[in-house]
Amino acid sequence: MNLKFNLDIVENYHSNTQKARVLTESWVTENLYCPRCGHPNISHFENNRPVADFYCPSCSNEFELKSKKGSIQHKVNDGAYETMIQRITSNQNPDFLFMNYSKEQNCVKDLILIPKHFFVPDIIEKRPPLAPTARRAGWVGCNILIDKIPVQGRIDIVTNGQSKPVMDVVNLVNKSNSLVVSNVSARGWLMDVLNCVNQIPHDVFGLGDIYQFANSLAIKHPQNNNIEAKIRQQLQFLRDKGYIEFLGNGVYRKIQ
Numbered sequence: 357m358n359l360k361f362n363l364d365i366v367e368n369y370h371s372n373t374q375k376a377r378v379l380t381e382s383w384v385t386e387n388l389y390c391p392r393c394g395h396p397n398i399s400h401f402e403n404n405r406p407v408a409d410f411y412c413p414s415c416s417n418e419f420e421l422k423s424k425k426g427s428i429q430h431k432v433n434d435g436a437y438e439t440m441i442q443r444i445t446s447n448q449n450p451d452f453l454f455m456n457y458s459k460e461q462n463c464v465k466d467l468i469l470i471p472k473h474f475f476v477p478d479i480i481e482k483r484p485p486l487a488p489t490a491r492r493a494g495w496v497g498c499n500i501l502i503d504k505i506p507v508q509g510r511i512d513i514v515t516n517g518q519s520k521p522v523m524d525v526v527n528l529v530n531k532s533n534s535l536v537v538s539n540v541s542a543r544g545w546l547m548d549v550l551n552c553v554n555q556i557p558h559d560v561f562g563l564g565d566i567y568q569f570a571n572s573l574a575i576k577h578p579q580n581n582n583i584e585a586k587i588r589q590q591l592q593f594l595r596d597k598g599y600i601e602f603l604g605n606g607v608y609r610k611i612q
């Protein structure tokens with residue numbers, strides 16, 4: 357995969373913001389395959405659509421690109437907070453592509469895919485309203501908290517200037533599809549318990565290990581009166597989907 361930007365196309369642009377947008381978007385249409393089905397290219401929507409930037413001509417999946425100079429490990433700025441929450445709760449989000457590029461080297465450094473079914477309101481951080489002196493005074497934007505998304509939903513396409521094999525990416529996306537839950541509240545529980553399982557440092561663990569997280573989960577879900585039963589229900593879901601196995605007597609093993 358060619359990770360270099362095509363500088364010829366921005367010769368007539370003066371604004372750095374516009375240049376960056378044109379370079380990164382044209383890089384996607386010229387070089388990126390569809391990470392869902394492996395189709396050799398994805399297309400840009402003709403006009404500025406409110407929800408997505410790109411689509412796959414083969415599987416029709418839609419993608420939105422967020423690019424920045426610098427790390428995409430922790431958080432990435434996005435648009436209006438309320439719009440984002442509404443998109444998540446109405447299941448209207450596309451998959452997101454997060455890109456870190458180098459302006460000095462004019463190339464893609466990191467690119468990750470977050471499939472739409474990993475978006476929950478919990479990963480959207482409200483930014484402080486813009487100051488009264490700002491042109492859009494009072495406007496509230498958001499950050500997407502990448503590091504709160506379970507590792508199973510952060511699929512590396514390019515890491516530190518190295519691209520991953522296409523089929524590895526497509527297989528990981530397909531595997532992550534088994535975690536599709538359309539109800540956003542149920543999805544929140546699944547992501548929470550998956551994050552807890554991921555935080556346990558060893559592959560074989562007991563109920564006691566996962567119940568360590570019960571207090572923090574109870575704070576997040578004050579309306580739930582039976583946190584431990586909810587945890588066990590989510591563990592069953594993860595077992596049914598092939599992420600963990602039950603060894604008996606409340607002992608589990610993570611499946612890599």
Ligand SMILES: [Zn+2]
Nearest residue numbers: 390393412415
């Ligand atoms: Zn596709």
